[in-house]
Amino acid sequence: MVHKAGAGHPGGSLSAIDLLVGLYSTQMSVSPDDANNADRDRFVMSKGHASPAVYSILHEMGFLVKSDLDGFRTMGSVCQGHVDMKWTNGVDFSAGSLGMGLSFGLGCAFAARLNEQDFHTWVMIGDGETQEGQIWEAFMAASYHDIQNLHVIVDRNRIQNDDFVDVQMEIGDIASKISSFGWSVKEIDGHDMEHVVDALSWAANTPGPNAIVAHTVKGKGVSFMEDNPAFHGKAPTDEELSQALEELA
Amino acid sequence: MSAPSTGGASRDGYGAALLDIASDPRVVVLEADLGKSTKSCLFREEYPERTISLGIAEQNMMLVAAGLASCGKVPFASTFAIFSERAFEQVRNGIARPGLTVHICGSHGGIHTGTDGSSAQSIEDLALYRTIPGMTVMHPCDDLSARHLTAALLNHDSPSYTRTARNKTPRMYDDETVNSLEIGKGSVLRSGSNVAIIANGVMVHKAMSAAEELSTRGIDATVVDMHTLKPLDTELLDRLAIECSGIVTVEDHSVIAGLGSSVAEHLSQTNPTKIKMLGVQDHFGESGGSEELLEKVGLTREAIIAASESLV
Numbered sequence: 001m002v003h004k005a006g007a008g009h010p011g012g013s014l015s016a017i018d019l020l021v022g023l024y025s026t027q028m029s030v031s032p033d034d035a036n037n038a039d040r041d042r043f044v045m046s047k048g049h050a051s052p053a054v055y056s057i058l059h060e061m062g063f064l065v066k067s068d069l070d071g072f073r074t075m076g077s078v079c080q081g082h083v084d085m086k087w088t089n090g091v092d093f094s095a096g097s098l099g100m101g102l103s104f105g106l107g108c109a110f111a112a113r114l115n116e117q118d119f120h121t122w123v124m125i126g127d128g129e130t131q132e133g134q135i136w137e138a139f140m141a142a143s144y145h146d147i148q149n150l151h152v153i154v155d156r157n158r159i160q161n162d163d164f165v166d167v168q169m170e171i172g173d174i175a176s177k178i179s180s181f182g183w184s185v186k187e188i189d190g191h192d193m194e195h196v197v198d199a200l201s202w203a204a205n206t207p208g209p210n211a212i213v214a215h216t217v218k219g220k221g222v223s224f225m226e227d228n229p230a231f232h233g234k235a236p237t238d239e240e241l242s243q244a245l246e247e248l249a
Numbered sequence: 250m251s252a253p254s255t256g257g258a259s260r261d262g263y264g265a266a267l268l269d270i271a272s273d274p275r276v277v278v279l280e281a282d283l284g285k286s287t288k289s290c291l292f293r294e295e296y297p298e299r300t301i302s303l304g305i306a307e308q309n310m311m312l313v314a315a316g317l318a319s320c321g322k323v324p325f326a327s328t329f330a331i332f333s334e335r336a337f338e339q340v341r342n343g344i345a346r347p348g349l350t351v352h353i354c355g356s357h358g359g360i361h362t363g364t365d366g367s368s369a370q371s372i373e374d375l376a377l378y379r380t381i382p383g384m385t386v387m388h389p390c391d392d393l394s395a396r397h398l399t400a401a402l403l404n405h406d407s408p409s410y411t412r413t414a415r416n417k418t419p420r421m422y423d424d425e426t427v428n429s430l431e432i433g434k435g436s437v438l439r440s441g442s443n444v445a446i447i448a449n450g451v452m453v454h455k456a457m458s459a460a461e462e463l464s465t466r467g468i469d470a471t472v473v474d475m476h477t478l479k480p481l482d483t484e485l486l487d488r489l490a491i492e493c494s495g496i497v498t499v500e501d502h503s504v505i506a507g508l509g510s511s512v513a514e515h516l517s518q519t520n521p522t523k524i525k526m527l528g529v530q531d532h533f534g535e536s537g538g539s540e541e542l543l544e545k546v547g548l549t550r551e552a553i554i555a556a557s558e559s560l561v
Contacts, residue, residue: 094342101312103311103316107312107314107315107318107324108320110316144304
């Protein structure tokens with residue numbers, strides 16, 4: 001997708017994909033045949049640049065067809081550069097500007113409470129994204145209001161646009177910080193599927209707002225992308241694509 | 250029209266409207282600490298379970314509202330006009346871009362806000378919000394029209410921003426005449442063929458007062474309460490441009506990109522007309538009384554009269 005478009009964000013897609021596979025295969029109650037069902041679970045991809053990961057999952061789930069993926073980032077395509085609820089069936093939030101998704105998910109969770117619905121809202125945020133103040137406004141509000149069925153997954157891949165997170169603006173012990181805002185928190189290896197599935201189940205069954213801090217590797221599975229800030233937002237060349245596909249196979 | 254009666258401030262109308270539409274369970278009210286000022290507190294007293302306090306955190310409030318709207322609720326979120334601007338990008342990207350129907354109310358707009366000083370006197374809010382595709386932008390002139398137009402938002406299918414004012418102004422409508430108001434339709438308060446005075450918000454009653462004085466000087470003025478800045482009533486503007494020799498616009502807002510600019514943007518392409526724009530001339534306000542400040546920036550009955558006479 002990213003190679004064909006000549007642009008996109010492979011690093012943060014590969015760090016998130018195991019988590020998304022776990023989420024959609026074990027927790028998300030959604031169906032392409034009834035995509036707008038009011039009782040469906042919501043997934044808010046706040047780090048909307050990881051759109052290739054989301055589109056890949058939605059393709060597997062039957063929301064998108066192969067030709068949709070081929071149109072990624074091109075005029076008129078349902079696969080916009082950043083995930084967008086207005087364009088794509090199965091997408092619940094229009095992302096692209098970091099720091100907003102948790103607030104949106106909080107709104108969904110408030111609606112569930114007011115409507116007496118029991119759907120769950122899952123929000124994925126990036127670690128660099130926690131530099132945005134709005135994220136903490138939302139963490140604070142969710143615990144104050146004793147919000148239920150709201151779950152955050154932090155993709156702790158340690159790299160943001162320009163460089164490593166700790167070079168740009170150190171965020172420290174993110175699990176402790178979230179915990180200090182009144183949330184239940186679990187830390188896992190975000191590429192160990194057993195840990196991922198167990199943690200998602202823990203989140204779904206733990207009262208109050210809760211968060212999974214998933215330690216991940218940016219560019220996971222492709223040797224030259226792993227832990228490499230250069231592949232935050234860069235498309236692979238023809239040769240790099242061949243090598244990547246071989247390594248991932 | 251009979252002499253205007255003294256009503257409340259337009260922010261009182263906002264609070265009253267929330268109660269008027271409260272029987273619809275979709276209505277949810279969001280506050281960022283200033284409910285006593287914006288008057289959403291009236292809803293909170295009656296419906297605390299549907300009132301969400303977000304603290305002094307406007308950015309979060311806008312996206313919580315967006316999430317609620319995506320799940321079928323009709324959120325009304327309020328704060329001071331100036332503080333809503335802090336969340337401009339949230340409104341742009343999180344509400345308007347996906348087309349979510351969230352209704353934002355910014356109270357205490359304009360220099361009319363007074364003694365709090367320039368930090369609280371939003372003079373650019375209407376300009377900002379009208380640049381966002383799909384946003385409805387309103388600035389009613391009194392409590393009754395603010396109440397009527399806010400209640401009309403319940404069945405309005407696009408995001409909106411409504412500016413209300415802190416201080417009381419004379420009523421331009423009564424319980425009956427206010428029912429003729431429609432979002433997107435300018436309200437002609439007085440008809441005359443010499444000049445058209447188009448005003449919004451707290452300046453509408455001054456426009457009416459100016460028109461009455463002008464009539465004693467042999468000048469017949471039309472006065473329009475242009476409560477909706479977007480979508481703009483272009484049909485009415487075209488008619489006025491043809492009927493009158495000139496147009497005076499009056500707003501407690503920067504002359505850059507506000508009501509006057511909206512009128513000029515349209516008419517310059519359809520019916521080029523002489524326009525005098527009265528408003529805040531690209532500078533900040535200061536502490537002072539409402540009337541003192543309006544006088545200092547030239548937003549007076551006398552200035553409207555002089556501008557009108559210069560066009561006839």
